[in-house]
Amino acid sequence: MPIDRRRFCSALALLAAAPFCPFARAQSREVAMERIALTAPAHGVPNSHYPVMLYHHVIPPDTADNAAYLEHLFMANGWPPQWRYPVYPFTHFHITTHEVVGCYAGAAQLQLGGEQGPIHRVGVGDVLLIPAGVGHKQIAADKDFMLVGAYPSGFSPDLCRDEPEKLAERLKAAHGVPLPKSDPVTGHSEGALKYWAGL
Template sequence: MPLNRRRFCTLVGFMPLLALPRWSFAEPREVAMEILHITKPEGGVPNSPLPVVIYHRVIPPDTVDNASYLEHLFSANGWPPQWRYGVYAFTHFHSNTPEVLGVFSGSAKLQLGGAKGEIIEVNVGDVLLLPAGVGHRQVSADDNFMMVGAYPPNVSADLCHDEPSKLAARTKAVAKVPLPQTDPVTGHSEGSMLLWRNAAAAANDK
């Protein structure tokens, strides 16, 4: 998979909002939510005390443009969309930012947490919210699989590989990443905002 996916976002991520019909605008939503705890390091992947949050059926059934819907939902909640693509086939993570991934086409199997991590299936309308440090890779996908990716404002995400010799330094970097100000799907106080703040408080009490 090419590594220049952010160039693609220059073409699709910043289209003038006023040119879009009203149905394409998204608002914070209450949706089904799944939680995965991937707390232990694996190889050179730090993972995180914060849970992975998976939102299901985020895209309403009558949506005309799935990708634009997710981009406007994320943007409205303070997570500027950065790219449209799939997921790299090698284990990687970000040590300086959380990441949100929204499936707008197709389906795939992803491995979370590192080489021995859990494999999950994602489909259209699923949104994964990954804390900084959580490893992920694409195991398989159909030909239509595509996602919208976004990060908190003013962040340039790094790209870290599974390198055990760098685990200590990257674990420290992950621990310094601030909690985001908003949840990309639900808005200000629900979802990851509640879960991540509680998990961070519990980790600090240990």
């Protein structure tokens, strides 16, 4: 079930500020990653010249609270967490911000790039950094599948569907979203800062 955004953010801020925060070890990490190129528009989905970044095994094996670990990691890297929820079962995307989602329970098959796009399995410890404009959709999932979602500080998501008549304006808007100042997983190294810069 979704958590009220205001109460969630307030509680998270208090937890992170606690002197003996149990998630203080959630630090920026160099992890295995793959890049998924989805550069061509698909129907009404803009997609992006930036690749989707898929990070593996982000959560250490001895972590007591997977969701809290990801929230603290994203927060520490300038991506305040906003929700806990699965992925919508229809193709959608954002043209106002990039998005990061981290799996803390279960597993799912997610389709990227539009209705004909590739399908990727995402499980506990996997994190997807999705550029503005890239379509995503949940195809199938375990009953307990859940994600933490976050956006760069100062940015908020809209919700766009696959509408071909709006493609031109949405392409322009999505491509105008600036590069993030930090990577939600690796901080100020690797990740988006390495593979998105200069594209």
